[in-house]
Structures are given as structure tokens and as C-alpha cells.
Amino acid sequence: MSAALKTDTADAPIIQVRDLVKEFNVTRGRGGPPAILRAVNHISFDIRSGTTLGLVGESGSGKSTTGRLLVGLIPATSGEISLFGETITGADGEAALAKVRSKLQFVFQDPHGSLNPRMRVGDCIAEPIDIAGGWSRKDRADRVSELLETVGLPRAVAERFPHEFSGGQRQRIGIARALALRPDFVVCDEPVSALDVSMQAQIINLLLDLQERLGLSYLFIAHDLAVVRSIATDVAVMYAGALVEQAPKTVLYSAPKHPYTQALLDAVPRPDPDRVRSAALGGEVPSILNPLPGCAFAARCPHVMAVCRQDRPAPRPTGEGHVVACHLY
Amino acid sequence: MAVPLLEVDDLTVRFRTDAGWMTAVDRVSLAVGEGEALGIVGESGSGKSVTALSILRLHAAATTRMPTGKIHYGGKDLLTLPTREMRQIRGGEIAMIFQDPMSSLNPVLTIADQIGESLRLHQGVDQATARKRAIELLDLVRIPDAARRVDEYPHRLSGGMRQRVMIAIAIACRPKLLIADEPTTALDVTIQAQILDLLRDLQRELGMSVILITHDMGVIAEFARRVMVMYAGRVVETAPVGQMFRRPVHPYTEGLLTAIPKLDVDVRRLPTIAGSIPDPTAVIPGCRYSPRCPQVQESCRRDSPALLPAGPEREARCPPRVAAMAKETVA
Ligand SMILES: Nc1ncnc2c1ncn2[C@@H]1O[C@H](COP(=O)(O)OP(=O)(O)OP(=O)(O)O)[C@@H](O)[C@H]1O
Ligand SMILES: Nc1ncnc2c1ncn2[C@@H]1O[C@H](COP(=O)(O)OP(=O)(O)O)[C@@H](O)[C@H]1O
Ligand code: SF4
Ligand code: SF4
Ligand SMILES: [Mg+2]
Ligand SMILES: [Mg+2]
Numbered sequence: 001m002s003a004a005l006k007t008d009t010a011d012a013p014i015i016q017v018r019d020l021v022k023e024f025n026v027t028r029g030r031g032g033p034p035a036i037l038r039a040v041n042h043i044s045f046d047i048r049s050g051t052t053l054g055l056v057g058e059s060g061s062g063k064s065t066t067g068r069l070l071v072g073l074i075p076a077t078s079g080e081i082s083l084f085g086e087t088i089t090g091a092d093g094e095a096a097l098a099k100v101r102s103k104l105q106f107v108f109q110d111p112h113g114s115l116n117p118r119m120r121v122g123d124c125i126a127e128p129i130d131i132a133g134g135w136s137r138k139d140r141a142d143r144v145s146e147l148l149e150t151v152g153l154p155r156a157v158a159e160r161f162p163h164e165f166s167g168g169q170r171q172r173i174g175i176a177r178a179l180a181l182r183p184d185f186v187v188c189d190e191p192v193s194a195l196d197v198s199m200q201a202q203i204i205n206l207l208l209d210l211q212e213r214l215g216l217s218y219l220f221i222a223h224d225l226a227v228v229r230s231i232a233t234d235v236a237v238m239y240a241g242a243l244v245e246q247a248p249k250t251v252l253y254s255a256p257k258h259p260y261t262q263a264l265l266d267a268v269p270r271p272d273p274d275r276v277r278s279a280a281l282g283g284e285v286p287s288i289l290n291p292l293p294g295c296a297f298a299a300r301c302p303h304v305m306a307v308c309r310q311d312r313p314a315p316r317p318t319g320e321g322h323v324v325a326c327h328l329y
Numbered sequence: 330m331a332v333p334l335l336e337v338d339d340l341t342v343r344f345r346t347d348a349g350w351m352t353a354v355d356r357v358s359l360a361v362g363e364g365e366a367l368g369i370v371g372e373s374g375s376g377k378s379v380t381a382l383s384i385l386r387l388h389a390a391a392t393t394r395m396p397t398g399k400i401h402y403g404g405k406d407l408l409t410l411p412t413r414e415m416r417q418i419r420g421g422e423i424a425m426i427f428q429d430p431m432s433s434l435n436p437v438l439t440i441a442d443q444i445g446e447s448l449r450l451h452q453g454v455d456q457a458t459a460r461k462r463a464i465e466l467l468d469l470v471r472i473p474d475a476a477r478r479v480d481e482y483p484h485r486l487s488g489g490m491r492q493r494v495m496i497a498i499a500i501a502c503r504p505k506l507l508i509a510d511e512p513t514t515a516l517d518v519t520i521q522a523q524i525l526d527l528l529r530d531l532q533r534e535l536g537m538s539v540i541l542i543t544h545d546m547g548v549i550a551e552f553a554r555r556v557m558v559m560y561a562g563r564v565v566e567t568a569p570v571g572q573m574f575r576r577p578v579h580p581y582t583e584g585l586l587t588a589i590p591k592l593d594v595d596v597r598r599l600p601t602i603a604g605s606i607p608d609p610t611a612v613i614p615g616c617r618y619s620p621r622c623p624q625v626q627e628s629c630r631r632d633s634p635a636l637l638p639a640g641p642e643r644e645a646r647c648p649p650r651v652a653a654m655a656k657e658t659v660a
């Protein structure tokens with residue numbers, strides 16, 4: 001399993017996730033019978049200090065749920081999450097989470113929704129400081145100025161309101177706020193998905209610079225595979241709640257093994273008019289409400305075998321830090 | 330292009346806003362040939378949707394100042410056509426699909442009813458025929474189990490299936506032109522590929538012209554034959570697709586192409602475009618891209634650049650680059 005990612009023992013992972021499961025209680029239709037929806041289905045991975053794990057997958061595959069679990073925003077159903085040596089799942093999870101909470105932050109997709117429109121930018125950025133408490137007025141003001149400089153915005157911005165800024169600038173403000181308490185690990189949930197191309201590259205580069213300067217580790221969630229390639233160290237691919245493949249970035253993009261990853265990469269339109277894409281993969285993402293036994297991708301997989309419809313493939317290391325959950329390997 | 334099917338000539342659209350009048354679309358001209366796939370690409374707010382909606386006169390009149398310019402179609406000017414005639418063209422000869430299919434589908438009508446409505450309005454067919462045609466159309470857009478699905482309501486369908494239904498409605502009356510405004514932007518990438526395949530097949534089978542609007546250069550490369558790049562309400566470049574990707578003329582097109590995250594190679598740091606998209610109400614003298622342009626010259630901030638010929642079938646709104654190119658060709 002993820003042991004395969006631990007090739008370098010000097011670089012012990014700061015985040016370890018084992019067999020993580022998250023279920024939600026839902027009702028089927030209006031007033032329908034209750035049901036259990038397994039949004040995250042036995043996933044395991046590591047994140048090493050100062051690196052970025054890119055988490056990709058289509059809508060509803062469980063990416064955001066994974067991100068929220070990782071920073072303790074929602075409790076796990078089962079499985080284990082250790083952050084900086086503290087296990088935040090299980091009986092003593094609450095106490096462990098309290099110890100590491102200040103090291104964790106979250107950057108959201110929507111630069112509009114995540115900033116309070118009635119608060120000045122400076123106060124938005126200082127929100128985590130105010131919640132933590134114990135800062136003098138001067139320290140707080142200095143920190144806000146420093147943060148604005150860090151994300152490449154002029155200091156005067158502190159006095160203005162979020163709506164006066166473009167999407168890209170608002171995302172910078174969101175990042176400044178996330179950095180306020182000097183976190184070590186930041187979950188970025190689709191931080192550039194709502195931005196135009198010319199803004200995306202600026203924010204990606206900013207996140208890379210911050211990582212270099214501050215030694216941050218990221219879980220970077222996105223549905224855009226090219227965006228993930230531009231920022232990740234390792235990449236994990238989710239499908240219907242499961243992690244189907246993970247590998248160092250270059251390996252995953254140049255030699256994908258899982259049939260779903262292959263189809264996904266193939267489906268992305270390239271800005272290259274000479275490329276001829278193969279015919280699209282048929283079918284749709286299966287409902288995770290009534291999962292069939294076996295591999296979740298079986299209904300769409302061009303390589304499906306009899307065993308695939310019976311047994312769920314377990315993740316297996318295949319060398320070079322590559323982990324694949326598919327009966328072909 | 331012999332005689333274009335649709336020709337937009339100097340279209341300008343202004344909106345009244347709190348900050349005064351803003352020009353959303355500024356003297357845009359374009360032509361679509363019969364059976365041609367034209368791509369319009371640009372970042373948000375560049376005027377793509379306003380251009381498309383203006384062709385079909387789908388703007389709430391109260392907010393818009395009557396657009397100026399001409400939209401030639403079948404010997405008529407769509408901008409001045411009587412409302413009744415316009416209604417016949419809309420959804421009949423020219424159809425449109427949008428990014429969010431749910432907002433244009435009626436949640437309380439079955440799919441059969443919604444497709445039938447269009448057929449009854451434009452072709453006056455009876456209910457039984459409309460239902461039969463609806464099933465055929467669902468088959469055509471490759472919805473499995475069409476005979477059963479036709480009686481379902483839109484909320485029961487996935488995003489990809491809803492977009493197929495929208496396409497079925499759009500092609501119900503065999504339009505000559507389909508305007509697709511970000512038809513795959515809200516969809517997952519494997520579903521996007523299915524919808525793009527479907528649109529291309531339908532275009533060929535039905536001989537339709539298509540205007541495809543997107544912010545995604547990849548979608549343009551895959552689908553369009555000719556492309557028009559918009560920036561801040563203006564057309565900055567038009568070119569055959571291959572030429573634009575191989576050799577962009579306008580510095581904005583060039584910047585955009587290099588700033589796109591790359592899927593097939595590792596890049597250490599992406600090149601960026603400085604600054605951000607201008608506020609739509611901002612007055613920028615001269616070239617609207619000049620505050621961000623790495624190649625800006627004195628004259629750019631002074632004179633509003635015209636769209637200049639830059640080779641066969643090519644135009645660009647950048648006098649310095651067009652002049653430089655002309656020199657290269659001579660040399
Ligand atoms: N609080 C909740 N209650 C019930 N179901 C939920 C809840 N949160 C998430 N889900 C469900 O869990 C599944 C995974 O959701 P999640 O938000 O993690 O997907 P995602 O991969 O982030 O998708 P997207 O790309 O659309 O953001 C979905 O089916 C979603 O509807
Ligand atoms: N009904 C409207 N009223 C006022 N402004 C509008 C209206 N519709 C669009 N705009 C403005 O016109 C500009 C172009 O918009 P649009 O064509 O929708 O851009 P896009 O290229 O993203 O499709 C934007 O600045 C937008 O805010
Ligand atoms: S386990 Fe079987 S169905 Fe699943 S991806 Fe592998 S080959 Fe395909
Ligand atoms: S006209 Fe001048 S400022 Fe505008 S794109 Fe060309 S070089 Fe740049
Ligand atoms: Mg999400
Ligand atoms: Mg639009």
C-alpha cells in the first residue's frame with residue numbers, strides 16, 4: 001500500500017492516512033428511506049514534509065470530503081489519520097486534533113463565498129488570529145501587512161472590501177488568511193478552478209513560492225489534471241470514493257497504469273490541433289449509493305474481467321512509488 | 330468561405346450599470362460558413378455570451394441599449410427583424426445550448442413535453458408524432474433506453490444526460506446553426522469528451538454550422554476549424570485553428586497559450602500574464618490589453634488599434650505585431 005510511497009525513510013511522512021472511510025446518512029428522495037452513502041471508501045496515502053499530494057477525480061468522487069477529513073472539519077467513520085505524529089481519529093482524536101490544529105489550514109475554491117463581504121480585507125485575513133486570540137493590536141496589524149506582502153498585494157488593500165477585487169486577487173486574500181497562523185499543512189480545495197487561465201498560473205506560482213519559502217506541505221485538490229501536474233509532487237486519483245492509483249507526478253502522467261487514469265488523461269482536450277483524441281469512454285460515474293460488488297470502474301472499463309465484478313481490487317505497489325488498485329496488476 | 334450563413338457586422342452592445350454605461354461587446358464582426366465550426370475563446374467577461382445572446386436577441390431589453398450593428402442571416406438583419414419572425418428563427422433555424430442545462434430545462438415538464446414543445450411550435454406536429462420524434466431524438470443524442478427516459482423529469486438525469494437532452498431539443502427542428510455557449514464547462518472531463526464527440530458527429534450528419542464558445546483552448550483545438558479570440562469585449566485575433574496555435578499573432582493569445590498548465594510535460598514555473606482582466610467599466614485608452622502587454626509601445630496607449638489583416642484568413646488587433654510579421658515575410 002502506501003508503504004510503497006515511503007521510499008525515503010529520512011523523509012518520514014507528516015501525514016499518514018490508513019483505510020479511511022467516511023459515510024454520510026442520507027435519505028433517498030424527498031422523505032424517502034434512509035440510506036448510507038460511502039463518500040470515502042478505504043483510502044490510504046502519505047504526504048511527506050514540504051511536498052504536495054495532488055488529488056484528482058471527477059465530481060462527487062470524494063476529494064473534498066477527504067480534504068475536510070484531513071484537517072478535522074468532519075469526523076471519520078473509520079480508519080486512521082495521523083498528522084505530525086498525532087492520531088486525530090479514534091478515542092483520543094479530539095485532544096490530538098487540538099494539539100495540531102494550528103498547523104492546519106484550508107483554502108477554498110470559491111474566492112467569493114469564503115470571504116465575509118461585510119468585513120474589510122485586513123479583518124478577513126486576521127480572522128484566524130482573532131479566533132486564536134492573544135495578539136496585540138500592533139502585532140496583528142504587522143502580521144496583516146506582512147501577509148499581504150507575502151501574497152503580492154499592496155498593504156492599502158487591508159482597508160478595502162472583498163467585492164472590490166477580482167477573483168484572482170480574492171484568492172490571494174484567501175491564501176493570506178490561511179497563512180495567518182503559520183500553518184505547516186494546507187488543504188487547497190480547487191483553489192484555481194474558478195479562475196481564468198491568466199489568473200490560474202499566477203496563483204499556482206504563488207503557492208509554489210510559498211511552499212519553497214515556508215516549507216509548506218499541501219493536499220491540492222482539483223479536477224483539472226494539467227493544473228495538478230503543474231503543482232504536485234505525487235498524484236492520487238479518486239474514483240467513486242476509492243483511490244485507484246497513486247504515483248510520483250511524472251510517473252503517473254507518463255505511464256498511468258489504471259484504466260480509469262488512462263481514460264481520464266486521454267479525455268482531456270489538449271491545446272494542440274494536431275492531436276486526435278480516441279473515442280470517448282462510454283457510461284457514467286456509478287452511483288455510490290448502491291455500489292455493486294467488485295471494481296467501481298467495471299461498468300466502463302475496456303479491460304474488465306470476470307473477477308472485476310466480484311472482488312474489489314486492493315491497492316498494490318508496483319514499484320517506483322506506484323500504487324494501483326486494479327486486477328490487471 | 331463562399332457566402333457565409335451568418336455574418337455579424339460591427340456588433341456593439343452596451344449595458345446600463347450602477348457605474349454608468351459599459352460596453353460589453355465592442356464592434357465585433359464575425360462570419361460562419363455553411364457546415365463550419367467556429368470557436369470563440371476568451372476569459373470570463375470578454376463578451377462571448379453577450380455576442381451569442383445578441384445573435385438570437387435573447388437579452389432583456391430593459392437592461393440593454395439596443396445593440397448596434399448588423400446581423401445578416403438569410404438576407405435579413407436579425408437585429409431589426411419583427412419579433413414574430415425572430416421567434417420562428419430562434420429554436421428553428423438557429424438554436425442555442427448553454428453551460429447549465431438545468432437552468433434552461435423546465436423542471437415540471439417531462440422530456441417528451443419539452444422536446445415536443447419545440448416541434449409543435451416550429452413544425453406544428455401533433456402530440457403523438459412529437460413524442461415519437463422525441464424518442465428518435467434521444468436515440469440520436471445517444472441516451473440509452475430512450476423510450477423510457479422520454480417520460481422522465483430533468484432532475485432525475487445526470488449533468489451529462491441533461492446536456493444531451495438540451496442538444497436533442499436544440500436539433501429537434503434541424504437548425505442550420507447551433508450556438509453552443511460553454512456546453513461542456515460544467516461537465517466532468519470524460520463526459521465532456523462524450524458530448525464533444527456527439528456534437529461533432531451531429532454537425533457532420535446534419536450539416537450544421539456550429540459556433541462553439543469556450544474559455545478552454547483545448548476544446549477549441551479539438552472542435553473548431555476557425556477561432557476568434559476575444560479580450561475585454563473586442564476581437565483581438567481570428568485565424569484558422571492550426572495557425573493560431575502554431576503561431577499566435579496577438580500578444581494576448583500568445584500569453585494565454587503559454588500560461589495554460591501543461592498536461593504532457595513537467596514545467597517548473599508557468600509563464601504568467603501580469604495583472605488581471607480589466608474592470609468592464611474601466612476606460613482604457615488605446616489598446617485594452619496595453620496595461621498587461623509585455624510588448625507595449627508608446628503608440629499603443631494612445632491609438633485604439635484596428636483589426637488588421639495578418640495573412641490569409643487571419644486578422645489581429647495589434648499594429649506593432651502585424652507590422653513585424655509583415656517585415657519577416659518580406660525578408
Ligand atoms: N455532508 C454531506 N452529506 C451527505 N452527502 C455528502 C456530504 N458531503 C459530501 N457528500 C457526498 O459525498 C460524495 C463525495 O463528495 P465530495 O464533495 O467529496 O466530492 P468531490 O470529489 O469534492 O466533488 P467535486 O469535484 O464536485 O467538488 C458526493 O456524493 C456528495 O454528494
Ligand atoms: N444583462 C447584463 N447586464 C449588465 N452587464 C452584463 C449583462 N450581461 C453581461 N454583462 C457584462 O458584459 C460583459 C461580457 O459578459 P459575457 O458576454 O457574459 O462574458 P463571457 O465572455 O464570460 O461570456 C461582462 O462584463 C458582463 O458582466
Ligand atoms: S479491476 Fe478490472 S474493471 Fe477495474 S479497472 Fe482493473 S481491469 Fe478494469
Ligand atoms: S497593440 Fe500594443 S499593447 Fe496592444 S497588444 Fe499590440 S503591442 Fe500590446
Ligand atoms: Mg469538491
Ligand atoms: Mg459566458
